[in-house]
Amino acid sequence: MSESAIRRLSLYLRALEEMGDDGEEIVSSRLLAERVGTTGPQVRKDLSLFGSFGTRGLGYAVRPLRVRLRDILGLSRRWSVALVGAGRIGAALVAYPSFRERGFEIVTILDNDPEKIGTRWNGIAIGPVERMEEAFRRNPAEVAILAVPAEAAQDAADALVRVGVRGIMNLAPVRLRVPEGVAVKHVDMAVELESLSFALRHLVR
Amino acid sequence: MSESAIRRLSLYLRALEEMGDDGEEIVSSRLLAERVGTTGPQVRKDLSLFGSFGTRGLGYAVRPLRVRLRDILGLSRRWSVALVGAGRIGAALVAYPSFRERGFEIVTILDNDPEKIGTRWNGIAIGPVERMEEAFRRNPAEVAILAVPAEAAQDAADALVRVGVRGIMNLAPVRLRVPEGVAVKHVDMAVELESLSFALRHLVR
DNA sequence: CTTCTCTTGTGAATGATTTCACAAGGATTC
DNA sequence: GAATCCTTGTGAAATCATTCACAAGAGAAG
Structure with missing residues (x-):
């Protein structure tokens, strides 16, 4: 398979x-x-x-x-999703309508920028990353979308695994290490662009 | 290879x-x-x-x-990039620093929202999609990043090919059809999430 | 200068994925 | 109800990718 x-x-x-x-x-x-x-x-x-x-x-x-x-594909059930990282990429994802249509419901948003904490996106108050455990106690999630800077990604992933997340969609340009039993999908824009660049090398000029 | x-x-x-x-x-x-x-x-x-x-x-x-x-990988040269679609995803990409670091320079931004046309992102004025040809005459690009809604993606891709784009990074949830000699990379969040969902089906509960 | 250690580069073996070819079996027509 | 037309489902073949095993060769040590 x-x-x-x-x-x-x-x-x-x-x-x-x-x-x-x-x-x-x-x-x-x-x-x-x-x-x-x-x-x-x-x-x-x-x-x-x-x-x-x-x-x-x-x-x-x-x-x-x-x-x-x-x-x-496991889409006949609802998945609760935690969004970690409320930057521009996070903003784009929250607004992406397909998520909800497919049964992925964002229930928690975390960030570490004091400016953002407390503001609401789609009716969800942004919480501080340090209080992940508390946030998960209130709104548990099986899935996380990781949209933080590269340097912060591995720590955030570790924390997510600790609070019980079983699947991570990672948008940071880092290869995450996670234990057995946790699934990770990497959406790596840089890799994509570079493989495009490779293809072009042989097409352009 | x-x-x-x-x-x-x-x-x-x-x-x-x-x-x-x-x-x-x-x-x-x-x-x-x-x-x-x-x-x-x-x-x-x-x-x-x-x-x-x-x-x-x-x-x-x-x-x-x-x-x-x-x-x-073809990264020792500069690539000029046109961004088509100045929505939230487009905004996230323009701000993504790796692009420029890797030699991908956004030289043109197009959208079809009259509200946005004329405003500047990173010093680049957003132009109307219908005037793509004109925009490309001023600022040609070999590569395009396509960040428009699914319904608009194929038309935009056709237009991009007509004005000479040789590589497209497509973020819309559509499989683009392009002629020989044009490279496409799909970054398909929905597919990624669904394959994550499939993996979880066998991990959770 | 010989020996030992280390790590590359690569043909061969294995494993995975895709393509092919065709028998099996519904639906439709006469 | 036989014959024909289609398209599925699936072993077998072919292709593609990864892993393995080891000779080749560079450097360090004695």
């Missing part, structure tokens, strides 16, 4: 959601593949990892497959 | 830059690997794709390797 297969499931789900709005009832692996930029066999292999949801000769029923994918 | 190898190079470079500041002259593949969360042999294989930069029995000289990696 590879990481990349899972990410494709997420893309399939998105495509199915866009389709549903257009009223399509049935979709073939080839069509789904086209929307996502992969191949029919790939789609079928990915789905077959979790069962057989299609009907031969016809394709996949959009709505049921959508439900099934949401279920597989 | 796999995508993942390139991304690791970027991580090695970052580690080397952090080291250099601490005055370390020589680093072994094992040590570098540790900082990046991979293995010695992996580091050596990755580097050997581009030549042999180490000395046996000793390791790699930090500074020269750093220079070499920057070169390989």
Whole structure:
């Protein structure tokens, strides 16, 4: 069950959601593949990892497959999210509507800037990072979004693990070390830009 | 030359830059690997794709390797960047200092909100998206950062390709279709969160 | 100058992922 | 209800990536 297969499931789900709005009832692996930029066999292999949801000769029923994918991805439940770091990136994320739509609800926001502490974002009062434990006692969260400067990221991650966070989406340009049983996803803009730069080196001039 | 190898190079470079500041002259593949969360042999294989930069029995000289990696990744030149979409995500990116440090210089900012057009960010006046061609004639860019809503992303990407952009870093939750010869990197928060959710499904409760 | 220690660079082996090819089996038509 | 048309589901093959194992070679020590 590879990481990349899972990410494709997420893309399939998105495509199915866009389709549903257009009223399509049935979709073939080839069509789904086209929307996502992969191949029919790939789609079928990915789905077959979790069962057989299609009907031969016809394709996949959009709505049921959508439900099934949401279920597989763990999106049929609510996840409570703590946002650590109320800088510009944090601000962008709080405003990102997909989070809530997908069942990720920000319940706690922490920062260490005295200017910000006490102000409200989306109705949530920003608390001091040092009081993480207290904040989690009031509003526990399974997931954290880490949007602090690189230097502060590892300490914040350690603290998050201590208060029981099981998944971290890290936006700081640092590779976090976390114990077994805690999942981390890195969204690393610098790495992305640099790999773009590498690709360009061979395309430009 | 796999995508993942390139991304690791970027991580090695970052580690080397952090080291250099601490005055370390020589680093072994094992040590570098540790900082990046991979293995010695992996580091050596990755580097050997581009030549042999180490000395046996000793390791790699930090500074020269750093220079070499920057070169390989295409970071030893300046890249002009156009930012399309001056929302919250755009704001976060403009303020992100690593961009400039890495040689990516934002020279143009475009949006379609009349409220924003004309205001200045970091000294750059925000122009209207419809006048992209004009903006590019004044300030050409090889790279674009696309931070617009999903619905607008494909059109914006098409326009960017028309005015000569060769690399797009896309932050909208859409898979862009671009012609051969244009590189795209997707930073897809939703996919990331959902794959985190999948991992958690098996870790929590 | 020989020996010992260390770490690179790399072919070979292993493991993972993707692609292929096709049998299985619904739906539709005549 | 047989024949035809489709598209799935899936082993097998091919490709791609990582790990392993070790010869090659640099430096240090005696």
